[in-house]
Amino acid sequence: MCGIVAYVGSRRAYPILIKGLQRLEYRGYDSAGIALITDDNNSIVTYKQAGKVSDLLEFIGDNDTNGSIGIGHTRWATHGPPNQINSHPHSSSDGSFSLIHNGIIENYSSLKKVLEEKGYIFKSDTDSEVLMYLIECVYKTQLKESKDICGDLFYDSIRIALNEVVGAYAIVVIDKNNSEEFYAARKGSPLVIGIGNNEFFVASDASPIIEYTDKVIYLKDEEVARLNKNQEVEIKTIDNKKKSADIQKLEQSIESIEKGGYDHFMLKEIFEQPKSIIDTLRGRINPKTNDIVLGGVKDYESKISTADRLIIIACGTSWHAGLIGEYLIEDLARINVEVEYASEFRYKNPIVTNKDIVIAISQSGETADTLAALEIAKENGALTLGICNVVGSSITRTTSGGTYTHAGPEIGVASTKAFTTQVTVLLLFALRFSQLRKTVDRENYDFLINELNAVPERINQVLNLNDSIEKIALKFKDASNFLYLGRGVNFPIALEGALKLKEISYIHAEGYPAAEMKHGPIALIDEEMPIVVIATRKDNYEKVVSNIQEVKARGGRLIAIVTEGDTEVKSIADHCIEIPKCFREITPLLSIIPLQLLSYHIALMRGCNVDQPRNLAKSVTVE
């Protein structure tokens, strides 16, 4: 979703902003823009353009880009189409100020009406311009009424204006009369401040900052920071309480956000999965006793061991991980698990009490629906835990405890390593809860821990099949529809395989529990229809074989994911991809790999932008 980058210091701001915007491209956007206070210190120059950052660069050409303070933005359209006027930055009506904004101002139309009555004429359709004009209006009113104008007038105007706002925002505002400082504020949308030597960087996430400094502040909700290159950072809440800055060390490396020799981030991230799972497991399984230690959860173990049910809330791929979690936790720990779309949970008047444990799963930790659903769970007294990838993200701050996935930055919009590390954490949860509730005997427990430790090496074996999967992709790249089938723990894999294909190749794909096929989707099957079936051993294998026969009898073209050594499915399916033998609970971590690769190759062969698929955003910070 929208991306913010800003710089104030003594370097030229322009290259920092452009590079920052390029680093933020992965978030998903459809227009981009920058504004700089020019060196003569008297004007703000703004460049914005629909399309990609490369279109913006072409548009700017040789125009003036001097200045050592500026703001940049990638916009993912919500209010109004992605055109030049709606792009950010948005200037105040008199051109004195300029603002970039992420999030949604929910009461923008009532604010707009009031401002229009005061004579403001809006150029764009956006809620962001309303916020800019609101700040300007408060500033002008204050200026008129103020007998003794102190240096804090603009700071206070921003603060006061933000008190009027309902909704979410991360903003940076510049004032053409002050090239030494700008202001940043957030509520519900992430914002990171990077501290350099007499310079500050601001961004929606750490990726544009990482190469300049490792000292960062994660601004908290309803905080406004004044960032003056000659002073220490100053933070106030919107109700005017001074706050001290919590400076943290950024643990990411620049390599982690670059392609490292791969053609695409998605491919790099698929191939990183053995390493990311090792990182997820690191330090969490005692090598001598096999006991699982989850630091962020252990304080709540007594509640977990007597819980009647867990509720998992998530969206998209994280919801699919949650569905796998349901199978794992119910099977191993015998706790009732309900998995809900966060967007449905938040509006359905959910039954949730202080007896419940609500687990939010989110790669970004910023998904608006998941955050809102969590708030409802908290209001009703439930214990809330998070499974997140991004350290310090909003969900990690909202929950009482939880576990990081440690997948490292995931830049490709289509989730791959974030998903498998979420499933790994859920396996750790299921096994730990089974220990607490004594539902799995020691022998089976130790066996499962060994199986879990063997996953990275087994994923490597599946990754070795990349070339043959590419050949299969070539045969199916022109299909218009796909059906994915699986049972048990592999039913969510069917859903996830279908989601991967549709989001990056734009081929329509559906995932179904294999047995449901004859209740409807079987009507779709003909010689044109490719069907991907997960038919691994031990997971209702015979039943899936029957489903495969039903498909074949109707002429469907079959790609099957099978266990190595399989002969039965091989004799029926058109193409088989073998994954190593493993315990049933572990299969999803292996069976998803060929499906990720299949989607990647098909999308590439169709000329799609695999890392930044159309219309999609990496971090969905609006509902």
Ligand code: M6R
């Ligand atoms: O950051 P989150 O895990 O909360 O994001 C949830 C979904 O938006 C996300 O998984 C989305 O479905 C991905 N594009 C899937 O590849």
